[in-house]
Amino acid sequence: MLWQAAISGLLLFLALGASARTRPHYGGTLRIEVHGDAWAPDGLARRLVLDGLTDLSDTGAAQPALAVQWSQTNHNQRWEFHLRPWVRFQDGTPLNAEAVVASFTALCANSASPNATNAASETECPWNAVYAAGPLDIVFTTDAPSPDLPELLAQTRFAVSKKDPSGVLEGTGPFQVSGFTNGALMLTAYADCWQGRPFLDSVEIVQHRSQRDQWLDLSVGHADIVQVPPELLRQAQQQHMNVLVSGPVDLLALTIPAQGVFKDVGMRRSAALAVDRAALYNVIFQKQGEITAGLLPQKVSGYAFLFATDRDLDRARAMRGGAFPTPLGIGTEPGGATMRLAGERLALNLHEAGFNARMAPPGKPTAMDLQLVHLEETNPRAALDEMLAAFSLNVTVNGTGPQALWQAESSALKSNTVVPLLWLPRAWAIDERVRDIRLSPDGEPLLADASLEGAK
Numbered sequence: 001m002l003w004q005a006a007i008s009g010l011l012l013f014l015a016l017g018a019s020a021r022t023r024p025h026y027g028g029t030l031r032i033e034v035h036g037d038a039w040a041p042d043g044l045a046r047r048l049v050l051d052g053l054t055d056l057s058d059t060g061a062a063q064p065a066l067a068v069q070w071s072q073t074n075h076n077q078r079w080e081f082h083l084r085p086w087v088r089f090q091d092g093t094p095l096n097a098e099a100v101v102a103s104f105t106a107l108c109a110n111s112a113s114p115n116a117t118n119a120a121s122e123t124e125c126p127w128n129a130v131y132a133a134g135p136l137d138i139v140f141t142t143d144a145p146s147p148d149l150p151e152l153l154a155q156t157r158f159a160v161s162k163k164d165p166s167g168v169l170e171g172t173g174p175f176q177v178s179g180f181t182n183g184a185l186m187l188t189a190y191a192d193c194w195q196g197r198p199f200l201d202s203v204e205i206v207q208h209r210s211q212r213d214q215w216l217d218l219s220v221g222h223a224d225i226v227q228v229p230p231e232l233l234r235q236a237q238q239q240h241m242n243v244l245v246s247g248p249v250d251l252l253a254l255t256i257p258a259q260g261v262f263k264d265v266g267m268r269r270s271a272a273l274a275v276d277r278a279a280l281y282n283v284i285f286q287k288q289g290e291i292t293a294g295l296l297p298q299k300v301s302g303y304a305f306l307f308a309t310d311r312d313l314d315r316a317r318a319m320r321g322g323a324f325p326t327p328l329g330i331g332t333e334p335g336g337a338t339m340r341l342a343g344e345r346l347a348l349n350l351h352e353a354g355f356n357a358r359m360a361p362p363g364k365p366t367a368m369d370l371q372l373v374h375l376e377e378t379n380p381r382a383a384l385d386e387m388l389a390a391f392s393l394n395v396t397v398n399g400t401g402p403q404a405l406w407q408a409e410s411s412a413l414k415s416n417t418v419v420p421l422l423w424l425p426r427a428w429a430i431d432e433r434v435r436d437i438r439l440s441p442d443g444e445p446l447l448a449d450a451s452l453e454g455a456k
Contacts, residue, residue, distance in 0.1 A: 024199045024435060024436060024449070024451035025199065025451055025452065025453075025454070025455040026197075026199050026201070026451075026455065027199075027200075027201050027452070027455035028200055028201055028202075028451070028452035028454075028455030029200070029201060029202045029203070029204055030200050030202070030203045030204070030224050030225070030434065030447065030450065030452060031203075031204045031206070031217075031222065031223045031224045031225070032044065032203065032204065032205050032206070032223070032224065032225045032226070032445070033205075033206045033209040033213070033214045033217060033218075033223045033225070033226045033227070034205065034206070034207055034208075034209065034214075034227055035208065035209055035210065035211060035214070035227060035336075036207070036208070036334070037207060037208075038185055038205045038207050039169070041155075041156055041157040042156050042157075042374045042376060042442070042444070043156070044205060044444060044445065045177075045185060045187070045205060046156045046159055046169075047156055047173070047440075047444055048173055048174060048175040048187055048203060048447060048448075049090075049161075049169060049170070049171045049173045049175055049176060049177060049187065050156070050159035050160060050161050050169065050171035050172070050173050051065050051066050051159060051160060051171060051172045051173050052065050052066065052153055052154050052155070052156070052158055052159045052160065053065060053066050053067040053081055053083075053100070053138075053150075053153045053154075053158075053160070054066075054067060054070075054150050054151070054153045054154045055154050056151065056154045056376075056377070056378060056379070056440075056441055058441060059378070060151065060300075060377065060378030060379035060380075060382070060383075060441065061151070061379065062150035062151045062153070062154060062379075064084070065084075065154070066083060066084055066087060066095065066100075066160060066172065067081040067082060067083055067084065067138075067153075068082055068083070068084045069081075069082050070082070070150055072147075072149075075145050076142075076145040076146050076147045076149070077141060077142050077143075077144070077145055077146065078139065078140070078141050078142075079127075079139070079140045079141075079142075079146070079149050079150070080133060080137060080138070080139050080140075081137070081138045081139075081140075082136055082137055083095060083096065083097060083100065083136040083137070083138070084194060085136060086194070087172055087194045088172070088192060088194075089162060089170050089171065089172055090170045090171065090172070090173075090176040090190050091162075091164060091170055093162075095160070095172055096132075096135055096136060097132035097133070097134060097135060097136055097137055097138050098132050099160070099162060100132075100138055100160050101130055101131060101132050101138060102162070103160045103161055103162060104125070104130050104158070104160075105130065107125070107157075107158070108124070108125035108127075108130075124389065125158070126142065126146055126149060126152050126385065126389075127140040127141060127142050127146070127149070128141060128142060128143050129141045144396060147381065147400055148379060148381040148382035148385060148400070151377060151379040151381075151382035152377070152382050152385060152386070154376070154377075155376045155377070155386065156376065159171065160172065172193065172194060173190065173193065174189065174190055174193045174195060174197075174198040174447075174448045175187035175188065175189060175190060175198065175202075175203055175447075176188060176190045178202070181204070183206070183207075184204045184205060184206045184207075185204070185205040185206075185207065186202060186203075186204055187202060187203040187204075187205070188201065188202045189201055189202065195448060198447065198448050198449070198450075199436075199449065199450065199451035199452075199455075200447065200450060200451065200452065200455075201455075203447060206223075209226075211227070211229065211232070214226035214227060215429070218241075218429055218431060221431070223431070224430070224431040224433070224434050224452075225428055225429070225430055225431070225434065225437075225445060226428065226429050227426075227427070227428060227429075228241070228243055228427035228428060228429050229338060229427075230250075230285050230286070230288040230289055230424045230425055230426075230427065231284060231285050231286050231288065231338050232286075233245065233286070233288050233425070233427050234286050234287075234288070236427070236429055241429040242429060242430045242431070242432060243427050243428065243429050243430070244427065244428050244430060244437070244438070244439050244445075245425050245426075245427040246425045246426045246427065246439050246441075246442070246443030247297070247299060247425060247441075247443070248289050248290055248297040248299065248423030248424060248425055249297075249374060249375050249376075249423075249424075249425065249426055249442045249443045250289075250372050250373070250374050250375070250423070250424040250425075250426065250443075251292075251295070251372070251373045251374075251375060251387070251420060251422075251423055251424075252280070252342070252370070252371070252372055252420075252421045252422040252423075252424060253370075253371055253373065253391070253418050253419060253420045253421055254271075254272075254275065254346060254368055254369070254370055254371075254418075254419040254421060255368065255369045255370075255371055255391065255417065255418055255419075256268045256271060256272075256367070256368050256416060256417055256418075256419065257367070257368075257417065258415065258417055260326075260367060261326050261328060261367060262367065262368075265415060265416060266319050266320075266321075267319075267320065268415070268416035268417065269319055269416050270316045270317075270319035270320040270353060270355075271316070271350060271353070271355065271368070271416070271419070272416045272419045273311065273312045273313070273315050273316035273319065273353070274311070274313060274316040274349045274350050274352065274353035274355070275311065275346055275349050275350075275419060275421065276311045276345070276349050277291045277292075277293075277309050277311070277421050277422065278291065278311070279345055279349075280342055280345060280346075280421060280422055281422055283345070284338065284341050284342050284345060285338075285342075285422060285424065288424060288425060289422050289423050289424040289425055290422065290423045291309050291421075291422060292304055292307070292309065292420050292421065292422060292423050293307035293308055293309045293413075293419075293420050294306075294307040294409060294413070294420055295384065295387040295388070295391075295409050295412065295413065295418070295420060296375075296380065296383055296384060296387065296405075296409065297375075297423045300375075300377075300378060300380055300383050301380055301383075301384075301402070301405060301406075301409075302380075302402055303402055303405075303406050306406070307413070307420075311349075313352060313353060316353040317353050317354055320353060320354050320355070325354060325355060325356035326356060327356045327358070328350070328355055328356060328357045328358070328367040328368065329357075329358065329359070329360030329364060329365065329366040329367055329368075330343045330346060330347055330357055330358070330359050330360060330366060330367070330368045330369070330370060331343075331359075331360050331362075331364075331366035331368070331369045331370070332359075332369065332370045332371075333369055333370070333371045333372070334372060335362065339370060339372065340359060342370055343359050343370045344359055346368075346370060347359055372424075373387070373390045373391070374442065375387065375442060376441075376442040377442075378441045378442075380400075380402070380405055381397060381400045381405065384397055384405050384408060384409060385397060388408075388412060391412075391417075391418045393412040393417070393418065395408050395411050395412040396408070425443065426439075426442075426443030426444070427443075428445055432453075433452055433453040433454065434450060434451075434452060434453075435450065435451045435452065435453055436449050436450050436451055437450040
């Protein structure tokens with residue numbers, strides 16, 4: 001029948017039209033604005049320009065990246081990784097074991113290589129030696145069993161890099177640095193990337209942009225992706241922004257050095273009991289994330305609920321006793337208005353327990369610091385190792401099961417030099433023309449497969 005054929009043709013036309021609208025297009029420049037440093041250890045630029053030996057799956061397991069396979073001997077104290085063949089850096093030089101060892105040796109203060117001298121570095125790495133065992137084979141040795149080394153190597157701080165003669169970082173990732181334009185970092189597509197050419201022609205990253213300016217630029221079409229702090233997430237959703245939200249990936253914690261007034265563990269315990277996590281959660285961060293007293297989020301550890309989060313002001317006062325209320329300063333790392341508000345709230349909590357606490361001016365010595373620490377790992381053992389290293393907690397994890405992790409974390413927190421408060425998400429507002437974008441397990445945009453609607 002003619003009418004049936006006409007309807008079938010119309011349906012086919014509509015289907016093809018819909019497919020054309022959603023099919024990724026090559027081309028275009030994606031504009032991103034951030035309030036921090038794109039080259040920070042967990043920064044966006046590092047993820048686009050550099051690759052690691054491994055990557056993490058959605059379940060937190062290590063999967064191949066620059067290394068295609070690995071094996072361990074000597075009870076997880078010797079690991080050998082075999083590199084992916086035919087990979088090249090963005091300057092055309094081949095990726096080989098020698099280049100990878102040079103990258104790690106320059107990065108890590110405790111790395112040793114038979115053919116290289118350690119460079120000064122603040123990074124402590126989870127191995128004591130790394131060396132080439134062949135053109136494409138790398139060996140890591142550790143002092144203690146390290147069953148989670150493949151997962152740890154997926155962290156962006158261990159991404160493989162080299163520097164060009166002008167000092168610009170080069171890697172093997174989907175984008176390469178092409179320069180700066182009006183203060184913006186410009187990245188262009190690396191056509192010969194081992195993962196394939198990205199759809200986008202370029203990415204423009206504007207760093208150190210205020211939150212107000214980010215949202216304004218998104219609203220007028222001058223930005224495609226901007227950050228949404230957790231305390232503004234509800235407001236962004238009420239304004240009908242297209243928002244992608246991660247799970248809990250940033251730990252807000254109060255760190256208390258074991259010195260001065262807090263040399264005695266009882267005084268540190270008193271301060272820990274005085275903090276009001278519920279007020280921070282409800283008032284400052286607008287009920288985003290989760291209240292915690294553990295180093296790992298509940299989703300990762302499965303046992304975070306076992307750490308007590310309730311405030312006990314009477315006990316805090318009793319443990320402080322009649323100690324003289326020496327003036328105590330609280331600092332914030334990083335800074336910002338919201339962190340300062342959180343610090344002022346904690347100062348009020350400590351006042352109620354008898355401490356003479358106040359926010360310290362920027363750059364002044366502090367007795368305590370409110371810190372925001374990012375977690376890249378989703379594998380429980382690797383995540384705990386990452387957090388122990390981040391807070392310089394000298395505790396050994398003896399095993400990979402929940403019981404071993406619980407014992408190690410309990411031991412680490414027993415000293416009260418770190419007081420976990422909240423786990424917070426990361427969120428991004430996305431312009432409607434951006435297609436095929438998702439977040440990594442630790443809340444950063446994945447742009448290798450992203451495209452722009454209408455790009456030519």
